[in-house]
Amino acid sequence: MALRNRRTVLARVVAVLAALVFLPATPATAADQRAPGADRAAADDRAAGDREAGADGRPATKRAFVVRDGTRLTVAGRPFRFAGPNEYWLGLDENVGGVDPTDPPTVDYPTYFRIRDGLTTAKAMGSTVVRAHTVGVSTGNPRSLEPALGQFNERAFDSIDYSVAEAGRLGLRLIVPLTDNWQYYHGGRYDFLRWLGLSTDNNGALFYTDPGARAAFKEYVRHLLTHVNRYTGVRYTDDPTIMAWELGNELNGMTPDWVEDSAGYVKSLAGRQLVAAGSQGGVDPAVLAAPHVDISDSHYYPPTAERIAADATAATRAGKVYVAGEYGSGQATDELLDQVAANPEVSGALFWSLFPHHDHYGYVPHSDGFTVHYPGDTPGMRAVVAALTRFASRMSGAPLRPVVGDRPLLTAIDASYGINTLRWRGTAGAAGYLVQRRGPGTGWRTVSGAQPLSDNDTPWLDLTTPAGPVTYRIVAVDAAGRSVATSAPVATDPASDQLFDPLEDWYDTAGHSDSLRRIPAGDGVLVAPAPGASGELRYQRERITAATVTVASVGVPRAVLEVSADGTTGWHPVRPRIAPAGHGRYALSVSRLSGVNGLRVVWRPGARFAVASVALTAAAGSVATGAPGSFGLTAPAPGATGVSRLAALTWSAAPGTAYYSLTVSEHPDLSSPLVSVSGLHTTGYTPTSAWPAATTLYVRITATNGYGSTAVTGSPVSFTTRADVPGVVVDDFDTYPSDAALAAAYPANTGGDPITATLAPAGEGSGHSMLLSYTLGSNGYAGVIHTLPAAQDWRGTTGLRMWIKPGTDGQRLTLQFVAAGFYWESTVTLAGTAPRVVEVPFSAFAPPPWATPGPLDLSSVTQLSLYPGGGAGSGTIQLDSIGAYVS
CATH class of the missing domain: 2.60.120.260 (Galactose-binding domain-like)
Known part of the structure; x- marks a missing residue:
């Protein structure tokens, strides 16, 4: 058994390297695209991905199509009701930013990790269907499938293909809109009008009536639906993962002949898949009257059981399957969702909207008021997630099964004046995390406290950082506190920073050649040049002292590592130590570097390896020699009166500080504090609730590093808030x-x-x-x-x-x-x-x-x-x- 497993993994490495390095630059076959770690889940998890439970709890093969039976849905002859999220960003994402999740977002393709994590999170919540706008709506943006009329960008298919493949692996179904009523970043029906020089007046009515607009939309639909998925080798129209093609998202003003013509065209291409349609509110008479439309889709902001029931009745009386394609997550309560689940006329309901973990730490942020992160950022969101999860189980008729995604990943450890700050990438399905630490000759010890941390607790300061070398790991736990996945350990010392780049994006790198391509490989990616091309991957970081580059290779890799004093010029090779790092993987390590501020990996033409990850060690930029220096409160000014009840506190930086602690009280001795917080990174604090009105408040701020603490000048400092005003x-x-x-x-x-x-x-x-x-x-x-x-x-x-x-x-x-x-x-x-x-x-x-x-x-x-x-x-x-x- 062990020998067969080793051979299987090695064969997958060969296939991935062939796809990256040796094959022509055309979509690869399904066999070519299989990657190391693709069967990383345990046998029961693989079974969960290949099977799904019907309403009676019995398994039904994933390969069966969802079928309309009058006003109900079935799979392999068994009833199929569903719940799940909208994940509109799977094909093209507006929330892609920098390393720090607070960086300004840009429009780009989501990373493979985000796609995998988002879909796995949906599965962990008991979902069986995901509605995914940008898997189908992709026009008018330079990164869209159709950036301009008749010009198709095949690169845009990659994230779409991967989303469909991952959904299939997890046993999820997809509802895919084909255009959008609104003018968002991913495009919509107005693109076709602008491309053709047609008027957008009257809410873009010409999209439905102009022959040219209708023909252009059909050509887009044909190009999308007939595509063959590079990761599965299956044409979209032949893939049961795609449950339904939706004519568009919230299409207002649809004419009956446009609905029937468009639905009939989709049916002519995708006869085994369903067609959905719906306008912004209620049920659309044009949809109810169209013979080729299977599903009537209605949206609710906010949802009420009465409106959902009325629309479901109207749709089913017209002979259609009824689905609540969107409803605001903020109103997801058991009281509402139990009524929806008890209504047999409702075949499915999908909340708006679910977002994954960030590639480096925390979650992907989104500020529309309906964002859901699992298991929840706040007590209110955690209650919503729990209600949504119970609802999904009731709709499917199947008990919730534990689902866990990629194991947590320590992405950075920074030493700041003797105190370590950790960042880690979270795990789909985890309820929380424990930070564990061990020193030389000691065992693992949890140092993060009795209560598990959340994804929002990273970056996390180890306030008890010891003076010597230590090793950390992150343990993901379930709601009962049981370990479900553990990160690889990372060693560090008080004078060093650690960076781990999983290469899902380019934010940690200083530059790379345009020839480099990524291909998903199980729970990560492999990076190598396009066939026949050379390439390089560069890092620029002050005082690099060591590096480990993990590569996939058939045999000992011929990789070239080079270093530079300034990170841009004067590159010269260094000889790495090469050691096996798993089947088909090798670790190339260099250490004891001095005067190095840049490192790069170089591919010579014909090189047969791909990079899986890069880990860098650099000298810490902030090493303490004594306690922090003096500092003072800058706002409100000490002794100030009439201060806003929402006023933030700011103070000057104390030299040599690793973190700050803050206490605010109504009493000079700081008893019964209103605020008592430690581990602050910045020189400011914003209250989460208003300060008491017409009250003198006393403040003590303490700056701390590995050598000691210093209190703010004049501690405690006081200020007085303004009197309350009505309202x-x-x-x-x-x-x-x-x-x-x-x-x-x-x-x-x-x-x-x-x-x-x-x-x-x-x-x-x-x-x-x-x-x-x-x-x-x-x-x-x-x-x-x-x-x-x-x-x-x-x-x-x-x-x-x-x-x-x-x-x-x-x-x-x-x-x-x-x-x-x-x-x-x-x-x-x-x-x-x-x-x-x-x-x-x-x-x-x-x-x-x-x-x-x-x-x-x-x-x-x-x-x-x-x-x-x-x-x-x-x-x-x-x-x-x-x-x-x-x-």
């Missing part, structure tokens, strides 16, 4: 220490034109205001979305009040908030450019035309958005002291 303070912009912090709290609506939020001098009171700078263009709107740190109760208030300084005469500002899950908005027009206080009563607010109407329930307000306008071109508007006022 609720939403934001006075005094809490943000930087433009980056403000921009993170007020991200742009990615579907609109460019807009940025920056700090400006106070408009009212002290501290800061917010300046919005925007450029209105083709999308016709620009705005920022602020998700409140905690839901606010505005009951008893009259309306919204704010200080405004318009940038131009006649400027407009649309105010939009979400209360109890329903959207409300109002637009004010501002005469002149003089600053003024504006009050907008709640009676002036109404649901926007695209939103679901509902009652104005101000007991739970979760989001405030601001949309300036008033004409094409650039503009600015300054705002301060936003609150709900009492008249």
